[in-house]
Amino acid sequence: MAVINVSPADGKVIAEGPVGCLVDVCCDDFRHLDIGLPPEILRLKDAGYLSQAIEACDRLLAQDLDSSLAACVRAERYRMIETPLHFSVSRDRAIEMIREEWPEFTDEQFDDLIERKRIDWRFIDGELFVLDNFLDSLRVYPKEVPGLRPDSADGIALRNQMLEEMESQGGLSRTITLKASVSVPGALEGEAVRAWLPVAATCRQQSHIEVLDMTSEGTVASEDASARTASWTSSTKHSFSVTYRYQIDAAYRDIYGGALPAHPCMDAPLPEDTSEDRPHIAFTPYLRQLTERVIDGLEDPLDCARAIYDYLTQHIDYRYQPPYLLLGSIADDCAHSLRGDCGVMALTFITMCRIAGVPARWQSGLYVAPDSVGPHDWAEFYTPQTGWLNADVSFGSSARRMGEEWRRRHYFGNLDPWRMVANCRFQAGFEPVFNGMREDPYDNQMGEASVDGRGCRQREMLRTVELIEMLEVPFSD
Missing domain, CATH: 1.10.238 (Recoverin; domain 1)
Incomplete structure (x- = not known):
């Protein structure tokens, strides 16, 4: 199969050679990044001598290594191969x-x-x-950077109007229909193409899910899968799509405004909601010290979660990130650098909440505005008096940047009805299991594919998600 590169300027598809991840690495290897490289290889990597570091990894992998160290070296080797493709x-x-x-x-x-x-x-x-x-x-x-063209402000007024309606009415609901697709145009005749596309999963705020149409001979994972997908295996098809409808209910609670009514919780926290999930949800010495300082003197779980949210939204600047597979210990790095994107901020909030004893977990999927659809990540946290609530730290940080304190406060405890939830756990596996190395080993928002067991890279796939319909429906908490 040929590598497919899509030029963003003209949309042309260009063949560039063999497709897919040809490195002997898998997604689970990335769970061992905190094992660390041997110091002599780490020095080469940190100095930027990537070719020499990769060769050193090859020599080490030829030896009889402990399985955890071998997994770490494979993952680090792959990261070094990918780095120049993104820092280019x-x-x-x-x-x-x-x-x-x-x-x-x-x-x-x-x-x-x-x-x-x-x-x-x-x-x-x-x-x-x-x-x-x-x-x-x-x-x-x-x-x-006053000399650069600024970001477009399209949609801000519509978004703020929606949030104001949500707050005045106590919540909003939408029925949303989306169509997602993925194709591997470079796949050759007879090669086995497998594809996975995220679809809406059953969760606290999402229900009435229907798969309306999909490419034939596909299967859909269970509604409560940690990373729900529609999937296919074919030697004749190279393009796949799924259209689905769901209802999203976004309740509003004024978490900053005083006493909250009790809210029954049908989904009690699990032990994993308060534990580490290394390497990225790691209780490092600095995160422990930072969390202790941020929540100093607080005992109520809601107060602790709010203090963590306030600290992060007031100190972390939004910055686009390289693919997460290139990042180190995500939450700890964010706390040190004070910059990140939606997923980086969500993981940092989750990690600090868990250190503080507040159950917290991951949610991700899509932000579905009437004029645009794109990947997005956020968090959930739990307190006994409220049950599960949401926190969108990156939207809160954005609101602080724009001077909209009311919107910053909104996104602690609340989201909005412009969402699609597909994933409820960071680094969740697929049903059925993905063979090979995923483009994103941690999350799934736009879909994945493999050819003859080799995971496809972003440049080898054409992936789209389209808003077909968004309907207002009566809200009921």
Whole structure:
């Protein structure tokens, strides 16, 4: 099969050679990242000598290793192979790209943005390379880069109107119909293509789920699967789609406004909701110290969760991230760097809540606005007096950035009806099991595919999700 690269400029599909992950690595290997590389390999990796570090990994893997160390080395080796694909813009090219919009931009201004952690970068073979979508991160804070075109403000007024209605009415409900699709245009005749597309799962706020249409010979995982998908295996088809409808109910509670009514909970926390899930939900020394400081003097679980949310939304800046498989200990790194995206912030909130003894868990899927649909992650937390509630830290951080304190407060305890929940656990496996290495070993929002057991990379798949219909329906808590 041929590698498929889709040019964002013209949509052309270009063949580039063998497809899929040809490295002997699997998703479970990424559970062992905290084992750590041997120091001599780690020094090469940290210095950016990735080719030498990969060769050192190969020599080590040829030996009889402990299974956990071997898994870590395989995962780290794969991360080093992937790094240059995403940190691909040289310093000179990055400055040139900024000057295409802002001619007066100087080298010194670029160095200042690097120093202030506004641009994510890596050293590769002695040269600084920045993340390929660094311009998107810069546009989030237009005052810092006044010469760049700012992010579009389309949809903000409509969103705020929806949130105001939700707060005034005590909640909103929507019935939403989505169509998701994935294709592997480079698959050759006779090759076995497997595909998985996320679909709505039964959860606290989501119900009345119907699969309306899907490519033939597919199966749908159970409604309560940790990562619910529709899936197919075929030697003749290369494109797959599923259309589904669901109801989303978004109750509103003023968590900052005083006493809350008791809320019965039919879904009690599990032991895993208060435990580590390494390597990314890890109770590191710094996170323990930070959490202790943030909740100092507080005993009520709701007060603790609110203090953690307040700290994160007021201190963490939104920045686009590389693929999560390139990140280290996600929550601990976020606490140190004070930057992240929706999933990074959600994991940090979950980790700190669990350290504080407040049950917390992952939710992810899609943010479904009337004018756009895209991947999104957030969190749930539990207190005895409220049951499970939601927290969307990245939306709260965004509200703080825009000076909308009311909206920042809204997203502690509440979401909105513009959601699709497909996943309730970070790094959940698929039903049926994925063979090979997933594009994203941690989450599933746009779909995955493999060819003859080799997991497809993002550039080898065409993936879309389309809003077919959104209907307002009466809300009942």
